Amino acid sequence: MSNVLVVDDDAHIRSALGITLRANGYTVSTAPDGESALVSAAQHPVNVVILDLGLPDIDGTTVITRLRKWSGVPILVLSARHGSNDKVQALDAGADDYITKPFGFDELLARLRALLRRSLEPDETPIITTDAFTVDLALHRVLRDGKDVSLTPTEWNILELLVRNPEKLITQQQLLSEVWGAAYGKEANYLRVYMAQLRRKLEPEPGNPRHLLTESGIGYRFQP
Amino acid sequence: MSNVLVVDDDAHIRSALGITLRANGYTVSTAPDGESALVSAAQHPVNVVILDLGLPDIDGTTVITRLRKWSGVPILVLSARHGSNDKVQALDAGADDYITKPFGFDELLARLRALLRRSLEPDETPIITTDAFTVDLALHRVLRDGKDVSLTPTEWNILELLVRNPEKLITQQQLLSEVWGAAYGKEANYLRVYMAQLRRKLEPEPGNPRHLLTESGIGYRFQP
DNA sequence: CGCGGGCGCTAAGAAATCGTCAAGGTCCGG
DNA sequence: CCGGACCTTGACGATTTCTTAGCGCCCGCG
Structure with a gap:
């Protein structure tokens, strides 16, 4: 303030x-x-x-x-x-x-x-950039090679949570309760599906991700 | 001076x-x-x-x-x-x-x-132009092929909110509460009706919009 | 080596959302 | 009182998104 x-x-x-x-x-x-x-x-x-x-x-x-x-x-x-x-x-x-x-x-x-x-300064747009893609949180938009990538609401929610906490480990529980609601603590399967979709849309090499990393048994991490 | x-x-x-x-x-x-x-x-x-x-x-x-x-x-x-x-x-x-x-x-x-x-600087011209149409925010007028397009009050309110935030995703909640009032948070089909009318009046190809875009499940976006 | 858990990936059916049309309803000026 | 402009509302297929199940892979462990 x-x-x-x-x-x-x-x-x-x-x-x-x-x-x-x-x-x-x-x-x-x-x-x-x-x-x-x-x-x-x-x-x-x-x-x-x-x-x-x-x-x-x-x-x-x-x-x-x-x-x-x-x-x-x-x-x-x-x-x-x-x-x-x-x-x-x-x-x-x-x-x-x-x-x-x-x-x-x-x-x-x-x-x-x-x-x-x-x-009040011209609003600073929180923009996160990586080698492969760019996330503009204010515009609610993701760019890759200058073209914008269309994400579903759930995909966006997951990506936003990860990107707002760069390099920080987000547990599966955090992701599930933040995106789906507190009752979905056990459905770790959803995460695998959506992380795969996000990587397919954003990673140059989805099979070998460099920005959306898995911490086996714990959760996921975004690496800028 | x-x-x-x-x-x-x-x-x-x-x-x-x-x-x-x-x-x-x-x-x-x-x-x-x-x-x-x-x-x-x-x-x-x-x-x-x-x-x-x-x-x-x-x-x-x-x-x-x-x-x-x-x-x-x-x-x-x-x-x-x-x-x-x-x-x-x-x-x-x-x-x-x-x-x-x-x-x-x-x-x-x-x-x-x-x-x-x-x-110090005089204010910039509040006119937004796209391939298909031109919006003059000050005069409340929309031109298409040099001809005046007549919009209803509701259509104008929606278009104005979108056009004043170019490229920005406006959520359905934002649109509804801005145009109809805070109590209309759930009536998302109003938006569908009016977006269709706006596209019919402004888009060259209403079925395949290039400026008034839908973000499924979230809201709409104006693309100059 | 065999086993099992966690993960990546795919795909199909279920569910939600969207575009579209058309039928009222309301309000206002002629 | 009527007609027109505008706003609501409901319904329909079309499209998108979500959920769920299944399969194969890798890796640690007995």
Whole structure:
């Protein structure tokens, strides 16, 4: 989940925001002043910064400017000041949004979601590649020699489970209960049938598999 | 220079905003209601939209939702309502910022700059083309051999979901809950009926589809 | 060497899913 | 009130997928 850095000199606000944000699934770090905020932001990656302008050490606008020197992280400004001058300065310094106190938590959360929606990286497609074939988990697709291979639902379920755990041994029990259901603990025969089909569709040499390996008596393993 | 689309039913506000924006170097187009706003945004590229929520024809959040179906353009909402519910709904529908009236022009301009800073490139054309047909997501139109194909609302919803996720397998559950609602998880034969109709209208050879593919037991896939 | 268990492989029947058609049903404008 | 557009629903063979049984192989073991 997303990581939020809360910068505010008031310990009560830090605590309240921290609790609310954590309750909504964010991980939270806090800083009481500008210097420590900049240090904290530099030390571990942050997805969004909530920044109170009234800091004891540095001017809030300066914090924004210094942060923007090296980071493009979205910044949401909190401020007690309603004057439009402050807003313009903060926004032009590089802030992305500006809320005046008092504010509603649900509005703050909605604005946070809007900011994170923008900065969410173009979704990384989990793609697994081997010498012989390519599995695209997001598209739900398998390629071999550039052509896509059509798998039945059961074949796909087995392949997905194996491919999501590369090099890891998956026991027959795991496979059976994951794909067929908990009641099918004894039907090891199914596995032989479907592993044979998968190898026939994916392995260059089905009789001598190099990626879908058998661990005799225990289960199967996917080798990238 | 950046192109701004101003959507407001009040001609005075349109005029005042237009003058102010042009004085600041923006090019401006305007729309008095939701429908014309959507058409305008579809016809020529827009860098940012300023949207009043109180429109005469469509609900403001609906405008946002429909725009977001095909465009990632930043949206700045103007509203007379201060209630946090409205804000949350608009922001979660896809808006990027929200100002309540009355507002200062300099604040509006600063927020506009903040939005434009993030999105340099104008949005891409939301038109998907295949050998057989062309789908214009913005205008809700489908062309085949240069001729308009008329689709029913349900047909369009299905096609849109598939076409917005090219090459991606969409499960029957996804299609049913997106198009009919979450309660229709089991009515898989609706899909068969409508996929047949879509193929009859769009595929050169409906019995042997090349773009609207079936993944037996799982769902459907659009192949450009 | 003979035996048995686990595995690879095949194929046929059973079951589920799919494409297709057509018969209502509903809603709305003329 | 009627007609048309649209959505539901049921039924049918055609196709795909699942299940099950059978056979031969390899390998460890008595």
